[in-house]
Amino acid sequence: GRLLVNGTVDQNVSGVGDVSDLEINKASGNLIFNSSVVVSRKWTHTTGSIVWNSNAVAFNGATGTIVNGNFYNLVLNGTSLILTITNNTIVNNLLTATALATLNGSPVEVRGNVVLTDTSWGGTSKLLFNGTGLQTNTGAGVCGVTMDVNKTSGSLDLGANLTLLGATADLNLIAGTINCGTFTLTVPRNFTQTGGVFNGGTNTNTISGALNVSVGNFNATSGNLTVPNGAITFAAGVFNHNNGTILATGATSRAYAFNNNTINHLTLSGTTLATIVTFSQPFTIAGKFTYTLATLNLVSGTISLTGDLSARGLSAGTANYTFSGTNVQTIDCNATTGNIGSVTINKTGGSLNITNTPIFIKNFTYTAGVVNWGTSIAKFGQVSTTNNPIIISNGLQYGNVEILTGTADTLTLTGDMIVNGSFNMNVANIINGSSFRLRGNITVTDVAQTGTTNTIIDGTTDQTITGAGTLPGNGATETIINKPSGNFTLLSNISFSNTGQDLRVVKGNINLNGFNLTVRDFYRVFDKMTLKGSETITVNLLTTPAVTNPQFTISATSSTIEYIDSAVIANITKHSKSFYNLNLGAGKTHEVATGVGNGITVNGSFNSNGSAASRSVLRSVANASVAWKLTLVGTSNLADKVDVKYSDASGGALILAMGSVD
Numbered sequence: 001g002r003l004l005v006n007g008t009v010d011q012n013v014s015g016v017g018d019v020s021d022l023e024i025n026k027a028s029g030n031l032i033f034n035s036s037v038v039v040s041r042k043w044t045h046t047t048g049s050i051v052w053n054s055n056a057v058a059f060n061g062a063t064g065t066i067v068n069g070n071f072y073n074l075v076l077n078g079t080s081l082i083l084t085i086t087n088n089t090i091v092n093n094l095l096t097a098t099a100l101a102t103l104n105g106s107p108v109e110v111r112g113n114v115v116l117t118d119t120s121w122g123g124t125s126k127l128l129f130n131g132t133g134l135q136t137n138t139g140a141g142v143c144g145v146t147m148d149v150n151k152t153s154g155s156l157d158l159g160a161n162l163t164l165l166g167a168t169a170d171l172n173l174i175a176g177t178i179n180c181g182t183f184t185l186t187v188p189r190n191f192t193q194t195g196g197v198f199n200g201g202t203n204t205n206t207i208s209g210a211l212n213v214s215v216g217n218f219n220a221t222s223g224n225l226t227v228p229n230g231a232i233t234f235a236a237g238v239f240n241h242n243n244g245t246i247l248a249t250g251a252t253s254r255a256y257a258f259n260n261n262t263i264n265h266l267t268l269s270g271t272t273l274a275t276i277v278t279f280s281q282p283f284t285i286a287g288k289f290t291y292t293l294a295t296l297n298l299v300s301g302t303i304s305l306t307g308d309l310s311a312r313g314l315s316a317g318t319a320n321y322t323f324s325g326t327n328v329q330t331i332d333c334n335a336t337t338g339n340i341g342s343v344t345i346n347k348t349g350g351s352l353n354i355t356n357t358p359i360f361i362k363n364f365t366y367t368a369g370v371v372n373w374g375t376s377i378a379k380f381g382q383v384s385t386t387n388n389p390i391i392i393s394n395g396l397q398y399g400n401v402e403i404l405t406g407t408a409d410t411l412t413l414t415g416d417m418i419v420n421g422s423f424n425m426n427v428a429n430i431i432n433g434s435s436f437r438l439r440g441n442i443t444v445t446d447v448a449q450t451g452t453t454n455t456i457i458d459g460t461t462d463q464t465i466t467g468a469g470t471l472p473g474n475g476a477t478e479t480i481i482n483k484p485s486g487n488f489t490l491l492s493n494i495s496f497s498n499t500g501q502d503l504r505v506v507k508g509n510i511n512l513n514g515f516n517l518t519v520r521d522f523y524r525v526f527d528k529m530t531l532k533g534s535e536t537i538t539v540n541l542l543t544t545p546a547v548t549n550p551q552f553t554i555s556a557t558s559s560t561i562e563y564i565d566s567a568v569i570a571n572i573t574k575h576s577k578s579f580y581n582l583n584l585g586a587g588k589t590h591e592v593a594t595g596v597g598n599g600i601t602v603n604g605s606f607n608s609n610g611s612a613a614s615r616s617v618l619r620s621v622a623n624a625s626v627a628w629k630l631t632l633v634g635t636s637n638l639a640d641k642v643d644v645k646y647s648d649a650s651g652g653a654l655i656l657a658m659g660s661v662d
Contacts, residue, residue, distance in 0.1 A: 005031055005048075013037060018060070024048050036073075043069055054093070059083060059100075074108075076100045076118075085125050097121070103145055116141035122166040129156050129176075137162055145169055149196065151176025158183040158201075170209070173198055173216070180205065180221065190230065193218060193237070200225060200242065213237050220244045220263075228252075234259040241286065251275055258283030265307075270294035273314055279303065282319075298341050305329065315341040315361065323352055323369070333358035339382065345369050345396075354378060354399070362387050366396035373399025373421065381405030383427050393417050393434075400440070403428050413453055420459075425449075431472045444469035449498055455479045457488055457508075466491035475500025475521055483508025487530070490515040505529065512537075514568065524553040528560040533570020533590070546576040556580055556603050563588060564609075571621060573598055580604040580634075584616035584642065591621045592628035599629025599648075606632060606655070608641035619645040630655070 002021040005011060009029040018038030024031055026048030033055040040061035045068040056073030059066075062080050069089035076083060077098040085105035093112040103123035111131035121144035128148045129135055135151075136159040144165045149156050155177035163186040164171060171185075173193040180201030190209035193216050200221030210230035219240045229250030234257065245265035248254070253276040265287035268277055275294045282301030289305060292312040298319030306325030311333040320342040323329055326349035333340065339359035345352055347369025354376040361382040377400040381389055386406045393415040400421035405411045405428050413433035423436070424443040431453040439459030444467035454477030457463060463486060473479035479496055481488055481504070489511040495518035496503050502522040509528035517523075518538040536543055539552040546552040554561065554576045562583035563570045570585070573593040581604040584590055588610075592600055608616040616638075620628045625646060632652035640658040649655050 150174035311338040478502040532568040584608040586610035587614040589617040601631040
């Protein structure tokens with residue numbers, strides 16, 4: 001039944017029994033507890049002074065109500081207890097949640113310590129920690145409601161792992177200090193800090209909702225701060241990373257605003273590339289930045305990286321990654337989904353080491369620092385999007401490079417792009433600006449580009465080219481071979497097919513190697529061209545030889561034409577009738593067309609790579625019994641290295657072909 005305590009003098013409570021309903025309504029005098037009391041249903045404190053003598057009130061029923069509670073110790077110990085708080089309830093010393101089901105209604109003000117034993121409860125109430133001294137939590141249970149910390153002094157120190165439980169349970173730091181120490185903190189929903197100091201300690205902090213700090217100091221754990229799906233916002237206040245890691249590994253798209261703070265390690269991942277992570281403010285990552293199976297939307301500002309980057313996802317938006325560490329940094333990216341947005345390299349110390357296959361889909365700017373490309377293949381552009389990337393090289397030399405910009409993209413080179421490794425012109429549209437300077441092997445897949453950029457092939461070692469595409473260059477900007485040493489060898493038929501595209505061999509040897517060469521406009525050879533003699537050279541849509549084709553020039557004062565491969569019969573006049581230096585192949589048959597207007601002229605030196613035992617053969621086309629004409633303006637070094645048949649050299653200098661067999 002109901003027990004009403006309303007005497008006007010001091011009254012005492014003692015014994016070990018319990019009461020269903022207890023109402024205190026004393027106009028005067030004290031209610032003195034000499035022992036603890038068990039209430040099974042309802043506690044009402046209307047008015048009157050209570051002396052607790054360190055005793056407790058315990059609730060053990062199935063349904064309970066507290067109206068205006070102000071306890072010393074409060075124990076909740078009913079397995080199926082549903083307790084409703086009407087007006088705030090205050091617990092001055094110790095709140096013990098041994099067993100309960102639901103805590104609803106107004107907040108419970110905890111001004112002392114709390115012991116949490118029950119591992120499964122919830123409700124609409126909250127625990128408000130507002131004591132002025134040190135408060136602690138102990139026990140292996142959970143807090144099933146929202147927890148507010150609003151302390152004018154003192155701190156809440158975890159004395160055990162603290163887990164909030166429930167779909168509506170938040171942790172709100174309004175004022176005061178939370179010290180996690182060596183214990184874990186788990187929040188199923190949001191953590192909001194509007195004041196005070198949060199010290200994450202050394203163990204894992206998990207916030208499954210949003211992390212929002214608007215005022216105060218947030219000192220992160222030195223372990224993992226796990227925020228799987230929620231937004232992270234540092235609107236103001238101070239964030240100290242404490243050398244910890246932020247882990248965000250959920251499938252939900254989310255937004256981060258770090259407000260120019262510095263974080264240590266950041267690991268992001270989703271379940272698919274549909275997981276979009278948006279960064280709206282600049283910040284610095286001092287440690288390692290890892291993102292996997294997620295799409296980063298970098299809205300604005302700069303992400304300054306002084307540590308490593310590991311990318312296994314997509315990157316979009318207009319923000320910029322700046323690599324600025326003074327230590328050694330690494331970029332490690334996946335070949336298909338490891339792409340990076342706009343990048344700036346500005347290092348005053350250490351090197352930036354590139355591994356695997358980074359995909360630079362937007363602007364790329366090099367300012368300073370050592371870049372080690374290793375065996376990586378750096379891809380520039382993204383076929384599926386239009387980003388109009390700009391590459392600013394400032395003298396940087398690249399390793400292996402692949403161009404794969406969108407089919408509607410304009411790629412702009414500011415400063416020559418010097419490629420020491422392999423180069424693959426995979427997909428491109430418009431390319432403007434400075435030159436590609438290629439010093440390794442070349443693969444051409446894209447069949448047409450426009451724009452003002454040209455290509456210079458200037459490696460000092462042997463280079464090859466293969467593929468069905470072409471290299472950048474047009475009528476205004478030639479494709480140039482300018483090799484101080486080494487050969488440039490075709491491994492397939494090659495077509496320089498851009499509108500108005502020219503090819504000029506300024507220095508070095510272009511070896512057609514038995515493959516056909518097509519040049520859309522002008523083809524000029526000022527140094528060396530090596531052929532087997534079976535190739536077809538098409539210049540300005542014509543296959544006629546130099547001299548008769550005004551856009552096909554073999555210099556009469558500097559060029560060298562050399563024939564190789566004794567297994568192939570060479571038709572010399574197929575490619576030109578006038579030469580500066582002409583070198584014949586050892587053991588090889590060379591044929592010259594006869595008749596009016598045919599024959600060959602050598603203005604420089606006439607040489608053979610053969611010997612008396614492996615002579616070069618000179619004869620008319622198809623071994624016809626008709627004299628072919630030779631006009632030697634220069635000098636002959638043939639001596640005993642040739643066999644000559646039906647020749648007429650009367651138009652030039654005397655030639656000795658010693659031991660020649662007709």
